[in-house]
Amino acid sequence: MLEIICSVLLIIGGLFIFLGSYSMVKLPDFYTRLHGPTKASTLGVGSIILAAIIFSAINGGISLKELIITLFLFITAPVAAHMLAKSALHIQVKQRKGSINDELFENAKQQKDSPSD
Amino acid sequence: MLALSLQFAIACVFISLLLNAWRLIIGPETTDRILAVDTMYVNCVALIIMFGIHTQSDVYFEAAALIALLGFISTAAFCKFLLRGDIIE
Numbered sequence: 001m002l003e004i005i006c007s008v009l010l011i012i013g014g015l016f017i018f019l020g021s022y023s024m025v026k027l028p029d030f031y032t033r034l035h036g037p038t039k040a041s042t043l044g045v046g047s048i049i050l051a052a053i054i055f056s057a058i059n060g061g062i063s064l065k066e067l068i069i070t071l072f073l074f075i076t077a078p079v080a081a082h083m084l085a086k087s088a089l090h091i092q093v094k095q096r097k098g099s100i101n102d103e104l105f106e107n108a109k110q111q112k113d114s115p116s117d
Numbered sequence: 118m119l120a121l122s123l124q125f126a127i128a129c130v131f132i133s134l135l136l137n138a139w140r141l142i143i144g145p146e147t148t149d150r151i152l153a154v155d156t157m158y159v160n161c162v163a164l165i166i167m168f169g170i171h172t173q174s175d176v177y178f179e180a181a182a183l184i185a186l187l188g189f190i191s192t193a194a195f196c197k198f199l200l201r202g203d204i205i206e
Contacts, residue, residue, distance in 0.1 A: 007122035010167075014126030017163055021133035021156060024140050030148055033140075037156040041133075045163045048126065052166050052178075055119075059173065069162065069182050076189040080155055083192065087199035088148040 002058050009051035016044030029096040030088055038081040046070050123171060130164050151195045158188025 023036030049070045056063050089108040134157060141153040162181045169177035198204050 003119050007118050010119075010122045010126040013163065014129030017133050017160060018129040021136040021160070024152065024156060025136045030146055030152075033149065034152065037152060037159070041156055041159050045159055045166075048163045048166055052170055055170050056175070063175065066166070066178055069166075069178070069185055072182070072185055072189075073159065073162070076185075077159070080189060080192045080196075083196035083200075084148055084152055084155075087196045088146070090200050091147070093146050093148055 002054055006051045006054045006058065009047050009054065013044045013047035013051065016040050016047065018044075020044065029099075030093045031085070031095060031099070034081055034085060034088075038077050042073055042077045045073055123167060127164070127167055127171075130160050130167070133160050134164075147199065151192060151199075154195075155188060155192045158184060158191070162188075 017040070020036045020040030023040065024033050027033045027036065049066050053062065053064070053066050056066075086108075089104055090112060092105060092108075137153045137157045137160065141150055141157070144150045144153060162185050165177050165181045165184065169175070169181075194204055
């Protein structure tokens with residue numbers, strides 16, 4: 001039973017990681033490409049780490065130190081995505097045609113002209 | 118069954134690493150390349166953990182934690198360099 005759960009988690013994790021990387025190649029501009037790896041790949045790695053925990057439970061001796069990696073990735077992936085989006089707005093990476101919210105670029109330009117810190 | 122699904126997941130992560138490398142090579146902007154490197158770090162964590170399952174040893178989790186830590190720090194350093202033009206002011 002545990003082996004079946006472990007296998008299903010591994011397959012789900014592999015598919016989500018592949019989906020995240022495929023969306024990074026497929027999507028048209030940087031701001032849309034940012035979505036795939038930061039959400040889908042993080043979920044895939046979390047699922048694979050869960051499979052590793054269940055596998056160590058099959059072999060006896062459950063160890064929870066893998067959860068540290070999951071926790072760390074789930075905390076740092078949104079922070080890294082936010083920093084990447086902020087630096088992309090700062091160096092004025094082009095949007096795809098037809099995008100809205102142009103005022104974000106204006107805000108970034110104003111922050112560049114008068115740095116607060 | 119476990120061995121088969123493990124092979125399937127390792128193949129998925131391998132193809133994902135190839136796609137990341139493609140984005141790293143062609144990426145039109147600098148931020149695209151930083152995103153590709155960050156995703157490669159995350160995929161390498163998954164690959165090392167699956168290698169740990171394959172060899173049935175506990176040693177590899179420390180390596181995975183270390184790589185996750187270094188991936189975040191390198192992404193933060195790259196973004197800081199783009200934002201400020203300098204890493205340590």
